[in-house]
Amino acid sequence: MAFAVGGCVVGSGYRPPGWREFDAWAYLLTVGSAAPLAVCGRYPFAAVVLSNLGYSAYLTIGYQPSVNWWCGLLALLVVCELRPWRTAVPALALTMAVMVQSGIAGGLAPGVVVAQALLAPPAGALIGFSMRRAGERQAELLRAARSAREQEDRARRAVVDERIRIAGELHDLIAHHMAVISVQAGLAGYVFSSDPAAARQAVDTIRGVSHEVLAELRTLTGALREGQDGPAGSASGPPLDALPGLAEIAALVERSVRAGARVDYRQEGRTGPLSPGVELCAYRTVQEALANVDEHAGGATTEVVVAQSPGWLRVTVRNAGDGERGASGPVEEAGHGLIGLRERARISGGELSAGETGDGGFEVRLVLPVRPDPSAEGATGQGS
Numbered sequence: 001m002a003f004a005v006g007g008c009v010v011g012s013g014y015r016p017p018g019w020r021e022f023d024a025w026a027y028l029l030t031v032g033s034a035a036p037l038a039v040c041g042r043y044p045f046a047a048v049v050l051s052n053l054g055y056s057a058y059l060t061i062g063y064q065p066s067v068n069w070w071c072g073l074l075a076l077l078v079v080c081e082l083r084p085w086r087t088a089v090p091a092l093a094l095t096m097a098v099m100v101q102s103g104i105a106g107g108l109a110p111g112v113v114v115a116q117a118l119l120a121p122p123a124g125a126l127i128g129f130s131m132r133r134a135g136e137r138q139a140e141l142l143r144a145a146r147s148a149r150e151q152e153d154r155a156r157r158a159v160v161d162e163r164i165r166i167a168g169e170l171h172d173l174i175a176h177h178m179a180v181i182s183v184q185a186g187l188a189g190y191v192f193s194s195d196p197a198a199a200r201q202a203v204d205t206i207r208g209v210s211h212e213v214l215a216e217l218r219t220l221t222g223a224l225r226e227g228q229d230g231p232a233g234s235a236s237g238p239p240l241d242a243l244p245g246l247a248e249i250a251a252l253v254e255r256s257v258r259a260g261a262r263v264d265y266r267q268e269g270r271t272g273p274l275s276p277g278v279e280l281c282a283y284r285t286v287q288e289a290l291a292n293v294d295e296h297a298g299g300a301t302t303e304v305v306v307a308q309s310p311g312w313l314r315v316t317v318r319n320a321g322d323g324e325r326g327a328s329g330p331v332e333e334a335g336h337g338l339i340g341l342r343e344r345a346r347i348s349g350g351e352l353s354a355g356e357t358g359d360g361g362f363e364v365r366l367v368l369p370v371r372p373d374p375s376a377e378g379a380t381g382q383g384s
Contacts, residue, residue, distance in 0.1 A: 019064040029058040033068045040078045048075035048091045052098040059105040073124045080128025095121040177213040179291040180259050245279030256290045268307035274370050281344045282315045285366045289317035315366040
């Protein structure tokens with residue numbers, strides 16, 4: 001708009017002899033040369049072509065060269081800022097040609113005409129390319145800053161996820177072992193006078209379970225200190241791969257049996273070795289389920305099945321609902337245990353379901369996607 005108004009004011013107010021009178025066509029072509037600048041941001045190449053053609057027609061008719069010659073130059077600058085070289089070069093050539101026409105129409109000396117054409121448009125193009133490089137550098141800085149913020153966010157999320165994982169580990173660990181200790185302590189107190197041998201066996205079980213829980217607590221505290229006092233496995237504590245897996249499920253079942261539960265355990269298919277995360281998820285599911293069996297359905301017959309098929313690991317813990325204290329289920333539906341187990345399964349890409357069975361019992365089923373080790377041998381075991 002400013003170039004259109006300025007061109008019209010200068011053309012109509014300054015009328016040297018020898019030039020065609022600034023009439024309606026002059027007004028129209030002056031406005032036509034400046035109007036494309038309104039869409040230069042979206043269509044820069046079309047703007048440079050229309051501005052230069054409008055000014056060229058203005059000169060061809062015989063009007064005095066005016067400030068509207070800046071329109072094509074400004075459009076060229078925008079083209080060089082927003083478009084690649086293959087688009088900018090034709091725009092530069094067209095602007096230089098119109099600049100030569102303007103110099104000749106203005107009666108300038110040949111040297112001045114050439115200098116004007118060789119200096120002004122290339123200078124505008126250079127400014128445009130400089131603006132492009134500055135914009136690209138700014139965009140790179142913004143991307144780097146955004147990437148840094150995203151990394152910080154990921155680091156914070158990782159810390160939160162690790163804290164949640166450790167909290168789940170502590171819950172699963174303490175809930176199971178304390179359930180066993182509670183049952184054995186009650187048994188020892190009940191038979192302390194009538195059956196000293198059974199009481200001693202219960203105390204021995206409590207001692208063994210206590211040692212296990214202390215060892216696993218050291219593992220978890222070592223994991224928390226890792227990266228602060230040194231690598232796990234040094235003075236900070238044992239490594240994370242020391243956490244239990246499928247191989248320890250048999251001992252878990254045996255401990256529940258010693259605590260008085262009736263548990264049948266078997267493995268089907270190829271059951272190891274798998275990734276530590278998958279094995280730990282399976283172990284914790286069985287541990288939590290058996291802890292609740294010990295606490296709520298100790299007299300019920302419980303079946304634990306760990307089965308692996310191509311691409312999947314399935315863990316099932318089921319009781320038949322024939323316990324002396326009813327069949328409240330291997331895992332309390334409303335408790336934090338089931339919530340934590342489902343979250344573990346979700347993180348591992350699997351699914352955990354829990355609910356009553358048709359015979360009045362309760363079943364927990366864990367399904368995890370796995371990539372079995374081709375060298376692993378299938379194993380089948382039976383516990384009671």
